[in-house]
Amino acid sequence: MPLPQPFAKPVKLMPDKTISVNYLARVEGEGSLTIRFSDDGRPCEAQLAIFEPPRFFEAFLRGRSQLELPDITARICGICPVAYQMSSSQAIEAIVGSEVTGMLRELRRLLYYGEWIESHVLHIFMLHAPDFLGYPDALALAKDHPALVKRALRLKKIGNAIMILLGGREIHPINPRVGGFWQVPTKGELQKLLPDLHWGLAAMQESLSLLAELPYPNFERDYEFVSLRHPTEYPLLGERIVSSQGLDLALTEWDEFFVEEQVERSNALHSLIKGRGSYLVGPLSRFNLNFNRLAPAAQEAARLVGLSVPCRNPFKSLLVRAVETVQALAEAIAIVERYEPPAEPQLTVSARAGTGAGCTEAPRGILYHHYAVDDAGIIQEAKIVPPTAQNLRTMEADLLELAPQLAELPHHEAVRRAEQAIRNFDPCISCATHLLQLRFER
């Protein structure tokens, strides 16, 4: 079914040379974008306004039980609930001294990779590829390329199938808990996933050449890439935070290196590296900092699409997501194949007064949680730094850098390109907004 009015949004190249997109489509949450040009035509400001209403999670988490955190914080984001469950659980486990290891940890990774597959496939094929191909959405794309969209839907469903089996449902899974899971699957239950996982891996590999041929704008910036690092694994559940400019810190050292800044008129807190400024989290950062930890199939996928380290073109994050989807599918197969049910579905979680941090790789970048808990296991303090809050300043910087190119384009093209540039970050604005800073001039 063709949807008329491809760009019916009220987008105006205004007399004062402002490019504005009043309601960003195909991002999770509500935001708008303004780029201003000075009288001599130079771009002077790019502002991403977030008008998602704040929901005050850090406030009402106080007084809740530490065991409730995975269920409650999941509700910050319906797109990446597992990320919230993992980061919050990890923080509490650090406080009480219960480390989830072995097969329980493998099940967590499998569940998390399920979320990566679902989220990445949704973003690659249904939200971002339509930009590159000039369609308003995946349904319009399906009209001309039905096989492509059907394949994407089936791939997405495979991610959801992992989440349904391990989590109970694909949105706000009920099975993960602090210390592990309420119930673990049998070997047979997990192995039923294998045929689809193998099909998915092949389908994703087949899609690579098509994705590689999309028209990627010529654009690079010198980001400071930030991701987690694990001694051997591609980063997902830890353990240290590293950057391309030499940061290498334990999770508990966050406040020494990162700061949140209030920005005049922008209504959102921006997370910055102290003394340096903006940085980038997400697929591009993980890829550039951890290429040699990718599974062989994913490294091969990167070569097939012509990606090499360092990749500094944010538009090519779409390709990195595709490589990471191959990674997720290949690792999911490996985990399923070596799975033996753990003796117990969960570790005993005691209560102990203290503070602790958790940080895991959400599909769109690192998600940092920090809690203080009393000796009864009741939350005293909560701090949550979602990936989109960390990327906001970088998103604005990209747009400012892109502005001269945008100014050359016909009006509707400029808008589309600007939106596409924002979607490079797969922004999850509902996540970022519980930190929303509203300003009132009294």
Next chain:
Amino acid sequence: MGKKLGPKIAVWKFASCDGCQLSLLDCEDELLSLAAVIRIAYFPEATSAELAPPYDISLVEGSITTAHDSARIQQVRESSQLLVAMGACATAGGIQALRNFSHVEEFAAKVYAHPEYLEHRSIDLAHSPPALRAAGDPLCGQDRLSGAPGILNRATAIAEHVPVDYELRGCPINKRQLLEVLNALLNGRRPEIPTHSLCLECKLQGVSCVMVSHGIPCLGPVTQAGCGALCPAYQRGCYGCFGPSESPNTAALSEALLQIGWQRADVMRAFRSFNAAAAAFRQAGEAYAR
């Protein structure tokens, strides 16, 4: 085209996590055939295309937490033939309704470094979707200057603001129930959505009672069915994300929860979660807050 144009469906977001509208995109097997019989007229999470109002069906996610949104929901209602509130936020206020039991100023002070800057800035006209902005936004252009209260003290359900034709429970909604409602409304029949408690769903699925057999605290006896008895099937107690069932006996259940070892604060917290502001759960939570 020659073909009869399908009904126009719009998807709206208020304060929420986006999960309920994602449920629509999670209908991987049905999405393309659904799209063949309807017209997606407004769904910014999925498309940049847009059709002008009026809309045949509006699906509304999220609760009302700002002055601007309380005006915007009026416009959504006026532009919609049928309005379906979907999910715990839209039907009960959601987790963010926990502010209703505190003072929003205190919450703000806990979350923000400079609470004195917070609160009274509402949303400028950029917040209104274009199709509705044409109809005139009562707050457009004036709230920023006049200092109209932006952040409301309470997060409230859609039905507290406008008449709602249908409510879908759940945090998140069950996508089967969403498809059932769409199917029913498109075919002019009443949706079949049960309002009984989760217990019946456990019995139907042969899941043995976690509370009776294992002493696991469970809100199932007072929670509306619809999820498929997920939690008990995974050996945990229901935590009430579908909200109160019809005529829930929360007092009797609360007593039983105390008998198997819960403290009063545990009972209060259990009722004060994703449906904290739903009447029956709110009363049960209040009874144990003291």
